[in-house]
């Protein structure tokens with residue numbers, strides 16, 4: 001695999017202080033031992049130092065587990081006593097001990113991953129976790145002395161903090177590990193060589209289970225000679241944690257970045273939760289990673305507030321599968337639901353995977369559909385399979401009463417006045433029918449006494465309502481409508497044309513009706529179903545009786561208990577069930593927000609009416625043809641909530657060689673948009689291959705290039721082609737193993753691979769009005785290598801470079 005090198009010098013330059021940690025290589029004379037030259041014995045000694053600390057942490061964790069188990073047993077015993085006071089105390093104790101046990105028992109891959117060595121704090125004050133609170137060093141912390149080779153700076157390390165996935169205090173309350181989300185951990189992420197604060201050395205510790213495997217140091221003040229409390233000069237080991245993380249082979253799931261979050265990303269993760277946090281940044285700048293770490297941070301900050309749940313909306317099921325392991329690895333599960341935009345409606349039961357053509361998607365995603373759906377919902381009342389009855393006949397008070405078609409139509413018009421949900425208007429329609437029948441019965445003026453008159457009327461209503469013919473009529477004349485039923489009705493071109501008069505043109509009607517006639521739902525249909533649900537309303541149903549388990553009444557208890565504590569449901573199953581049942585959330589995170597259509601914004605907005613929001617996206621990667629319309633819908637969903645905006649500027653995914661090629665497409669797709677700067681280079685340039693004319697030539701070339709890349713990289717290879725080719729490509733790759741994946745261009749959103757093959761840029765770009773932006777996405781998926789396969793349509797030059805990718 002290709003070696004990594006920092007793309008220097010801009011990376012750590014003052015212009016981009018956050019871009020990368022300081023390298024100790026090439027530091028000024030007098031800096032601690034250059035890491036590249038650190039002898040193995042120094043490395044081994046430093047690993048041993050961290051191993052001793054980790055052993056101490058695990059000993060303490062063992063004690064804490066014993067304590068928590070004792071508390072649980074004690075609480076269970078107290079449950080037998082039965083007095084209200086004892087029960088309340090038991091509940092609280094079980095709750096606390098349960099939270100604790102769960103976290104303690106979580107199997108973390110690298111429980112302890114960081115360490116910072118710090119100068120003393122300016123005001124000498126310490127926080128509740130025993131760490132200094134000041135960000136700036138105390139006056140006089142750095143001493144300058146004149147020596148034979150000029151002035152040199154010295155300092156003593158006053159504080160060493162270890163950072164991990166969970167805070168651990170020793171029996172005497174000294175912090176053994178600081179939770180990565182605690183304020184005291186911020187310097188680990190925020191320090192840069194330009195603005196180091198109190199940090200002298202930042203160390204990333206790599207461990208597996210209980211064994212420390214390695215350490216990687218970054219010096220924040222390379223000009224300083226620093227001494228630890230034993231008077232020993234601070235050693236520096238390793239090649240830098242970020243580069244190590246970025247060079248790692250990719251698998252089929254995303255890793256957390258908790259050990260190497262960069263300063264500009266940390267600003268977003270720790271931004272206060274108020275209102276809307278909006279994050280933009282080019283491909284690979286860590287938007288998805290940052291959004292997920294932010295969810296974990298918010299839960300840590302205010303668990304009670306976010307007990308209402310956090311919803312993460314992802315564009316595709318592939319991206320959900322890719323990212324869903326990140327939160328559990330951060331110790332957070334249960335409160336966060338990651339859902340594809342195609343499965344937001346109806347809980348986890350419906351997962352739409354069909355894609356509409358760009359022209360149909362454009363219609364279905366547009367807010368014009370709102371008008372069409374409203375008409376369809378009302379029009380669908382006439383779609384009863386046995387036909388809409390045109391006459392109502394009942395016998396009441398011994399008389400035959402009738403309402404004719406014109407009268408019925410008038411009643412329906414009156415009942416439908418206003419915008420109330422159609423299904424909820426049924427009682428009103430029923431009332432109006434009874435009024436009309438009553439008027440016909442001639443009984444209205446029979447009594448002057450209002451009490452008697454009311455009594456008569458109520459027995460009339462009872463009489464009519466009990467008649468089978470009345471009930472059957474009501475069911476046929478005002479049936480309960482379902483979103484699926486109404487959407488299916490729209491598959492009839494004539495009907496759709498009626499519902500969409502003056503809104504859609506004839507071509508749009510034809511294409512949309514045809515797409516709705518297919519089996520199964522598309523991703524865009526899901527937002528229509530959800531909108532219909534809101535338009536139609538759900539009639540109240542009698543509450544289901546449920547056997548109450550007394551343990552259920554302890555808020556949140558089940559969720560915290562080990563498997564089998566209550567009804568045999570595992571914690572994960574329970575979390576999934578709760579997520580399905582939940583319709584509103586306390587915080588909503590929207591990933592790849594640039595692709596959310598106006599109708600999808602409405603659907604997501606309904607789930608976060610009282611929520612705070614985090615929205616991440618990149619307009620340059622939008623596959624939606626009308627970004628202005630989508631922005632308008634987004635603003636409507638978010639209302640007037642104030643927004644805080646952040647921009648991420650560094651591309652951690654693509655090597656500079658690939659980023660440079662992608663930037664050519666960016667310049668065509670969104671002229672003037674700055675590309676993020678790549679943090680590293682590999683020295684490997686993108687490769688260009690030309691397929692011989694004819695389908696078989698393309699198949700052979702794509703297979704050959706994918707096979708070649710599988711030999712070059714350790715991890716995954718993604719082959720991205722135009723949507724209509726994705727099944728062909730999957731066939732071409734058959735038998736190459738599960739490290740290689742075939743993808744349609746729209747499915748590649750947010751994913752990454754060690755290497756990618758992009759098949760015919762021209763074909764991808766010509767797929768729809770947003771084709772160039774979709775191509776930009778395809779070209780920015782690789783962490784190591786990229787091969788572009790051109791066909792005739794790409795007009796390749798003699799080097800095989802497609803017309804679109806030339807200067």
Ligand SMILES: Nc1ncnc2c1ncn2[C@@H]1O[C@H](COP(=O)(O)OP(=O)(O)OP(=O)(O)O)[C@@H](O)[C@H]1O
Pocket residue numbers: 242245246255256257260261262265281282283284285286287288289290618621652653749750751752780
């Ligand atoms: N601070 C970091 N340390 C290590 N790896 C990082 C860091 N930030 C981002 N990465 C890695 O860079 C890659 C890109 O991150 P991510 O997918 O979150 O970017 P993105 O901005 O969402 O990209 P896109 O817009 O293309 O979907 C991931 O592999 C992620 O783990």
